Amino acid sequence: xxxxxxxxxFGQSVWIDFIRRSxxxxxxxxxxxxxxxxxxxxSNPAIFEKAIGSGAEYHAxxxxxxxxxxxxxxxVYEHIAIEDIQMxxxxxxxxxxxxxxxxxxxxx
Numbered sequence: 001x002x003x004x005x006x007x008x009x010f011g012q013s014v015w016i017d018f019i020r021r022s023x024x025x026x027x028x029x030x031x032x033x034x035x036x037x038x039x040x041x042x043s044n045p046a047i048f049e050k051a052i053g054s055g056a057e058y059h060a061x062x063x064x065x066x067x068x069x070x071x072x073x074x075x076v077y078e079h080i081a082i083e084d085i086q087m088x089x090x091x092x093x094x095x096x097x098x099x100x101x102x103x104x105x106x107x108x
Contacts, residue, residue, distance in 0.1 A: 040105045
């Protein structure tokens, strides 16, 4: 058993302060929930800035925004952040239900 998952025995909930699309689409968040007992996730604009600015995983949504004529950085950021937060919340739903809405949240 993961040492993080052992914290459940003491009534502690492990949340991670990290998000990026590959964590959501590659099964990473689901694995963290299953193996390490992650019960929630938080993010902020600085975390998203780092995720969007590194690697190629956000090239497609950025290109899609450009094709739609959306070039305002704040609006593009909001669209990407909301989409990622919604994906994470969908994956956290089983935790939310299993804990009676005590955990399973995704905050921004």
